[in-house]
Structure formats: C-alpha cells, structure tokens
Amino acid sequence: MSTAVSSQKTMLHIGGFIEVNTADKGWNSAGVQPAIDLAIKHINNRTDILPNHTIQIHWKDTKCSDAYAIKALVEQLRKPPTKVALIGPGCSISAVLVAAASHFWNLIQLGFSAGSSSLSDKRRFPLFFRVNGPEFTLYKAAVSLLHRFNWKRIAIVKQDEDLFNDVHERLQTMLKKEGISVITANSFVKDPDNVITDLKNRRARIIVILMYEDKSRMVMCEAHRQNFFGSHIQWIIPGWYSKDWWKVRNFSGCSVEEIRRVARNFLAVQEGYINNTVNTLSGLTVDEFLTMYEAELQNYSFPNNSYAVFGYDSAWVLASALEKTVMQLKEKNMSFDNFSYKSASIRQELRSVLLRTNLSGISGFIKFDKNQERLNMIWIKQFQGDKEVKVGYFDPERHNLRKGELTFFAGENFTWPDGKPPKDKDPLNERLIKTNLTLFYVMSSVAATGLLTAFGLLFVNYHFRFHSVIRQSSPRLNNVIVTGCLLFYCCVFLYGAEAFVESRGTHTVICKVRRGMCSLSFTLAFGTMFVKTWRVYKIFTNKQLCKQLGMLHDRHLLAIVFGLVCLDVVYITAWEIADPITSYVQHLGRETTPDGREISHGKVLNCTLNYRSLWYMFWAIWKSPFLVIGLFLAWETRNVTLASLNDSKYIGMSVYNVVIMTLITVPLSFVIDHGNIDAKFALFGTLFNAVSTFTLLLLFVPKIIKLRDEVASPERAQNTNHAAKSFNDSCLEHHDGRNGYRRHDECPHCKCS
Numbered sequence: 001m002s003t004a005v006s007s008q009k010t011m012l013h014i015g016g017f018i019e020v021n022t023a024d025k026g027w028n029s030a031g032v033q034p035a036i037d038l039a040i041k042h043i044n045n046r047t048d049i050l051p052n053h054t055i056q057i058h059w060k061d062t063k064c065s066d067a068y069a070i071k072a073l074v075e076q077l078r079k080p081p082t083k084v085a086l087i088g089p090g091c092s093i094s095a096v097l098v099a100a101a102s103h104f105w106n107l108i109q110l111g112f113s114a115g116s117s118s119l120s121d122k123r124r125f126p127l128f129f130r131v132n133g134p135e136f137t138l139y140k141a142a143v144s145l146l147h148r149f150n151w152k153r154i155a156i157v158k159q160d161e162d163l164f165n166d167v168h169e170r171l172q173t174m175l176k177k178e179g180i181s182v183i184t185a186n187s188f189v190k191d192p193d194n195v196i197t198d199l200k201n202r203r204a205r206i207i208v209i210l211m212y213e214d215k216s217r218m219v220m221c222e223a224h225r226q227n228f229f230g231s232h233i234q235w236i237i238p239g240w241y242s243k244d245w246w247k248v249r250n251f252s253g254c255s256v257e258e259i260r261r262v263a264r265n266f267l268a269v270q271e272g273y274i275n276n277t278v279n280t281l282s283g284l285t286v287d288e289f290l291t292m293y294e295a296e297l298q299n300y301s302f303p304n305n306s307y308a309v310f311g312y313d314s315a316w317v318l319a320s321a322l323e324k325t326v327m328q329l330k331e332k333n334m335s336f337d338n339f340s341y342k343s344a345s346i347r348q349e350l351r352s353v354l355l356r357t358n359l360s361g362i363s364g365f366i367k368f369d370k371n372q373e374r375l376n377m378i379w380i381k382q383f384q385g386d387k388e389v390k391v392g393y394f395d396p397e398r399h400n401l402r403k404g405e406l407t408f409f410a411g412e413n414f415t416w417p418d419g420k421p422p423k424d425k426d427p428l429n430e431r432l433i434k435t436n437l438t439l440f441y442v443m444s445s446v447a448a449t450g451l452l453t454a455f456g457l458l459f460v461n462y463h464f465r466f467h468s469v470i471r472q473s474s475p476r477l478n479n480v481i482v483t484g485c486l487l488f489y490c491c492v493f494l495y496g497a498e499a500f501v502e503s504r505g506t507h508t509v510i511c512k513v514r515r516g517m518c519s520l521s522f523t524l525a526f527g528t529m530f531v532k533t534w535r536v537y538k539i540f541t542n543k544q545l546c547k548q549l550g551m552l553h554d555r556h557l558l559a560i561v562f563g564l565v566c567l568d569v570v571y572i573t574a575w576e577i578a579d580p581i582t583s584y585v586q587h588l589g590r591e592t593t594p595d596g597r598e599i600s601h602g603k604v605l606n607c608t609l610n611y612r613s614l615w616y617m618f619w620a621i622w623k624s625p626f627l628v629i630g631l632f633l634a635w636e637t638r639n640v641t642l643a644s645l646n647d648s649k650y651i652g653m654s655v656y657n658v659v660i661m662t663l664i665t666v667p668l669s670f671v672i673d674h675g676n677i678d679a680k681f682a683l684f685g686t687l688f689n690a691v692s693t694f695t696l697l698l699l700f701v702p703k704i705i706k707l708r709d710e711v712a713s714p715e716r717a718q719n720t721n722h723a724a725k726s727f728n729d730s731c732l733e734h735h736d737g738r739n740g741y742r743r744h745d746e747c748p749h750c751k752c753s
C-alpha cells in the first residue's frame with residue numbers, strides 16, 4: 001500500500017532486513033544499510049524515476065538469527081504501513097527464513113548478499129530475487145586457485161549451516177571431478193579442539209574454511225593453541241568477512257596477533273564486480289559511489305561492508321521495477337494503492353517486470369537468470385603485509401578453472417612468506433634407494449673375472465682348434481656356450497645398474513636390454529648344451545651310430561641353436577610390442593614417527609609390465625623344456641665316456657647345475673619383495689655368476705688339464721689316446737664334425753654307408 005504525502009507524491013513502503021546486533025556471530029550486514037539508504041535518497045531526489053512516488057524503507061534487525069528473522073518479518077507484516085516489497089536480509093540464516101514465508105504475503109524480496117544456494121530453489125522461494133549469486137560460485141575460483149598452485153590434497157572445515165552445507169556438498173563433487181582429494185572434512189559445534197587435532201594428524205596443509213568469521217576466529221585460535229600454523233599452512237576463507245575480521249571482538253582465548261599469526265597470508269574468495277562506468281542507471285561509477293558511501297557511513301556507527309555496492313544496486317533495481325510496474329498498473333487503472341498482502345495481481349506484475357530486468361548498475365549489468373539471481377565475477381584476495389589485497393578475479397563465464405586461470409589486477413600478484421606457494425603435503429625427501437655398492441662391486445668383480453676367463457677360453461678354443469682335445473669337443477658349439485656365459489656375466493652388470501641409474505628413461509632401456517640379454521644368454525648357453533647332450537643321446541640310443549653322427553654335424557646343431565635364437569627374438573619382440581616393459585618408481589611406504597613426523601622409506605626403480613605373470617609364465621613354458629629334457633638326456637648319457645665326445649659328461653653336470661640353480665632362484669624371486677633391490681640383485685647376480693662359472697669350469701677345466709698334459713708329454717698323451725680307443729672311439733675320432741667321416745677305411749667297424 002502506498003501513502004500520499006503533502007508534496008503530492010505517493011509513498012511506497014519497503015520492508016528492509018539487516019543484521020546489526022549479531023554479537024559477532026554469523027554475518028553482520030549493517031554496513032549495507034547506509035548504501036541502501038543512500039540509494040533511496042538518490043532515487044527520491046530524481047525526477048526521472050518514480051517521479052510521483054517516494055520510497056521509504058523500514059529496517060528491522062534480524063541479528064543473523066532465524067528466530068529474530070521470524071520476529072522481524074512478523075513485525076514488518078503486522079506493523080503498518082503495508083510494505084510493497086522487501087529488501088534483504090543480508091545473512092543467509094535470516095534470508096532463507098524470510099524468503100520461505102514472505103511469498104505467502106505476496107511480497108517480492110530482493111537480496112543483496114545472502115549466498116545460500118537453497119535460495120536458488122524457486123519452488124521454495126518463488127518471489128526471492130538477488131543481485132548477488134549463490135555462494136558456491138566463489139568456490140569455482142577457489143578450485144581454480146587449487147589447480148593454479150597444484151594443490152591436490154586439501155582439508156575442509158565447515159560450519160553446520162545451510163549456507164555452508166550446500167557449498168560443501170557441491171564442492172566435494174566438484175573436487176572429485178577435478179582430481180583433488182579432500183583428506184578430511186570436519187565441523188564442530190562449540191570446541192574446534194578435535195578439528196585442529198585431526199588437521200594436525202592428517203598433516204593438512206591447504207585448508208578451505210566454510211564458516212562465518214566468529215567460527216573462523218575460534219578455529220584459528222585453537223590452531224594457535226595447538227601450534228598448528230606457519231608458512232607451510234594455507235587457509236582459504238570467504239572474502240566477505242568484515243574488515244580486519246581477525247581482530248577479536250568479545251572473543252576470549254587468543255590475542256589479535258595470535259589469530260593474525262595463524263591466518264598469515266590467507267587467500268580469500270569474494271563476490272566482486274567490475275568498475276562499471278557505462279551509463280549506470282544511478283549515473284554513478286563505483287568510485288563515485290564509494291566516496292559518497294564513506295561519507296554516508298559517518299552518519300552511522302556501522303563498519304564498511306564489501307556488499308555496499310550490491311546493496312546500492314538492489315535498491316535501484318527495485319525502484320526501476322516499481323517504476324515500470326506503476327506504469328503497467330496505470331494502464332489497468334490500478335496503482336500500488338491496490339496492493340495488499342492477500343492479492344497476488346500486483347506482485348505478479350512486479351515479478352514479471354523484475355524477470356525482464358536489464359539495466360546498468362554500478363556493479364555491472366544486471367539481469368536475472370532463471371533462478372532470479374546473478375552470476376558475478378569472483379575476486380581473489382590475499383592478506384599481504386598488513387592488509388587484504390585484491391590480487392585478481394576469476395570470471396566463471398570466461399576463465400577455465402581447470403587451467404587455474406584468473407586475471408590479475410594491475411600491479412598485483414600473490415606473495416608468499418617462503419617466496420613460493422606452500423605445498424599441499426610435506427616434502428618427504430623420498431630418496432631413491434640404490435643397490436648397495438659393496439654388493440655391486442662383489443658381484444661385478446666375480447662377473448668381470450668370469451668375463452676375462454670366458455674371453456681366455458674363447459682364445460684357447462681358437463688357438464688349439466686343431467688339437468684333438470679341442471677338435472673332438474665341437475669347439476664351435478663350445479664357443480656358442482662361452483658366448484652365452486659371457487652374456488650372462490654382462491647381465492650381472494645390468495641387474496646391478498640400479499646402483500647408479502636415477503632416470504626412469506635410462507632405467508627403461510636397461511629393463512629392455514637386460515630382459516633380451518638374459519633370454520639370449522640362456523638360449524645360447526643352455527640351448528647349445530641341450531643340443532649337444534641330445535646328440536650324445538641320439539648316438540648312443542641308435543644302432544646306426546655312424547649314420548646318425550653323419551646326420552648330426554656341428555653345423556646341424558648350430559642351425560638348431562640359431563632357430564632357437566630366432567624364436568627367442570620373435571617372442572621378445574612380440575612381448576615388447578604387446579606389453580612394453582618400462583621403469584616405474586615404487587614408493588616403499590611411509591610411517592609416522594612418535595613425534596608426529598612422517599618419514600618415507602624411500603623409493604626404488606623397478607621394471608614393470610601390465611601382465612607380468614602372464615609373460616613370465618609363457619617364458620618359463622618356452623624355456624623349461626631345455627632344462628627338463630636336458631636333465632633327462634644328461635641322466636641317460638651319464639655313463640658315456642668318449643674321447644671324441646669328451647665333454648658330454650660335463651655338459652650333463654652343467655645342466656644339473658642350471659636346473660638346481662633355477663629351481664632355487666625362481667621361487668625365491670617370487671618371495672622377495674620387489675622393493676628390496678639388494679636382495680633381488682644378490683639373487684640374480686649369484687644365479688648368473690654361478691651358472692656361467694660352473695658351466696665354464698665344467699666344460700673347460702678337464703679339457704685344459706688334458707691339453708696341458710698333451711702339450712707337456714705328447715707321447716704319453718698319444719698312448720693314452722690309443723689305449724682309450726674302443727669300439728666306436730676310433731670311428732668318432734675321425735668324424736671331424738664338419739665333413740663327416742673323411743676316411744671310412746679308418747672306421748672299419750662303423751656301419752657307415
């Protein structure tokens with residue numbers, strides 16, 4: 001209802017809700033009142049807006065309390081004059097209560113700061129509009145900051161209020177999507193003791209506060225009491241707290257300095273605006289308004305409030321809508337005199353006009369979305385030195401939060417006590433554990449000695465190639481076995497490479513090379529021993545001995561070994577293509593010491609595959625026949641004593657040795673923890689050293705002794721040779737392994753054709 005005044009102007013009464021006596025609880029919006037009063041003064045003085053009306057606002061203090069909000073609404077309704085619309089409250093606790101009920105009295109309500117996301121629900125709050133946006137929007141800017149500073153691990157401390165519960169729920173969903181983990185989310189009723197203890201225990205470093213400032217002061221005071229502060233802890237708080245919010249008012253427990261010490265260089269997110277200079281409805285710019293606002297504040301005992309600009313704009317939005325509604329009503333021969341709490345017709349007009357709002361306020365262009373609210377930019381502030389500084393802003397419509405985008409204000413930037421942003425977790429000084437050097441040198445010395453010996457044996461094989469002791473033992477096949485052993489020794493160095501390698505790239509190459517080399521050495525050494533044993537077996541289980549021998553020349557055996565090597569290459573290539581072996585960093589776990597420090601057991605480089613067990617199983621299936629059948633053949637030919645196949649017995653012994661060593665090593669390798677690189681190296685180094693050393697010794701020591709004897713006493717050696725000749729020896733002696741029997745007449749009892 002409007003009332004006539006002497007100057008022929010009609011009064012339009014508006015109910016105003018503000019938070020003044022909040023006893024430092026919740027949010028105090030008192031400072032917005034002077035801005036709204038100033039706007040109403042400006043509107044009433046203008047002739048181009050509501051020229052025939054005067055707006056009068058009737059303030060009620062809701063104290064940011066649901067009970068006082070109800071009381072304030074009842075008083076507005078019961079006490080004449082009739083209000084045609086409502087402005088406020090500023091605090092969500094009160095706004096939700098007022099908005100939930102005011103529509104039953106057909107009252108349009110215009111908010112300027114209440115952030116609760118519940119207020120976006122138009123089924124519950126059909127007549128509630130706001131020139132600000134939902135609180136959750138602020139946290140898009142906060143998430144952008146988390147990405148910007150690579151903070152992937154945060155903690156949340158929340159007040160159990162509708163405003164923060166909603167933000168918390170939606171923030172959790174968004175953080176999950178953004179790959180940021182919430183290590184703990186706590187709230188408290190009276191005492192934040194447990195909250196801080198939990199933050200300490202979880203070693204929280206980045207803490208998002210979803211609370212009104214009184215609770216924040218309590219949290220920070222307790223953090224000080226528990227010594228939970230420092231440059232390594234970063235708080236992210238709502239930016240709409242009152243100026244110098246850490247200054248204690250009616251708050252016992254901590255001094256101003258103590259709370260300041262904890263809050264340090266806190267980051268804050270706050271709904272902001274652009275400095276609009278383009279034809280604003282009021283004709284003012286932000287700067288002009290702020291000058292007037294500061295002057296106006298002198299008439300009140302209220303502190304400056306950052307939502308003053310929104311408050312000023314809300315009054316202009318309402319006045320503009322009332323103006324248009326007056327004109328629309330006029331066309332229907334109606335006026336606000338016809339307004340009553342029981343009649344919906346005028347509020348319907350007013351609502352439809354508000355929905356079409358499109359004006360230039362000092363906080364920017366004002367248009368309401370489907371939820372009857374606005375999406376504003378978010379200021380990012382940081383406490384620097386002794387004041388809050390607006391560092392930049394995040395525009396939800398323009399900036400990509402995943403990329404941590406924001407726009408800096410001219411000349412501003414973040415500052416950090418340590419010169420760089422804190423980390424989201426303590427650097428654990430996770431050192432790379434390398435193979436024990438003593439172990440490496442012991443294993444490598446054995447391998448190096450083996451390598452030299454192997455080269456020496458290759459020389460002996462070559463130098464004495466025409467000597468019967470060497471010639472009769474298939475020197476070319478033995479060279480292949482020595483080459484296999486030689487590569488096994490090289491594998492020892494490669495398996496110990498973790499003593500020096502630090503880069504994953506280099507380690508990946510080593511993983512690939514040593515797998516290939518290990519496989520190839522096995523095939524060369526034991527594939528060749530296998531075929532040699534097989535030849536002995538074939539000869540002595542076949543009556544057509546000479547014929548068999550003629551068919552099993554060294555070159556045939558070499559061809560078989562070559563075939564095995566080809567199969568090896570095909571298998572390793574297929575393996576590498578299907579499931580490439582790579583290096584990965586294995587973290588060896590952490591533990592918390594009794595004094596609360598977290599220590600790491602370090603990390604090691606390991607080779608990895610997706611289907612490790614599968615590939616090694618196939619590998620074992622492909623290699624084990626050499627050993628199993630080799631074992632059988634060695635057993636079958638254990639009594640063969642031929643000068644011409646003079647090493648068959650020793651090859652058999654080598655095969656036993658390999659089988660036994662493999663049977664010990666393989667199960668042990670599954671038992672040993674992969675992180676224990678020393679144990680792994682000791683196991684495989686011993687296997688490779690032992691297997692190749694035994695093989696070389698068994699294969700060559702008897703030959704060298706014999707060779708030494710023959711070289712020392714050729715006659716005795718000749719006699720021994722003759723004496724040793726028996727049924728087949730003389731025959732086999734003339735089998736040169738290359739051209740078969742050169743002289744069949746020297747082999748009269750052989751059934752060679």
Ligand SMILES: NCCCC(=O)O
Nearest residue numbers: 027091092113114115
């Ligand atoms: N958006 C800041 C005002 C606090 C509140 O909504 O209660």
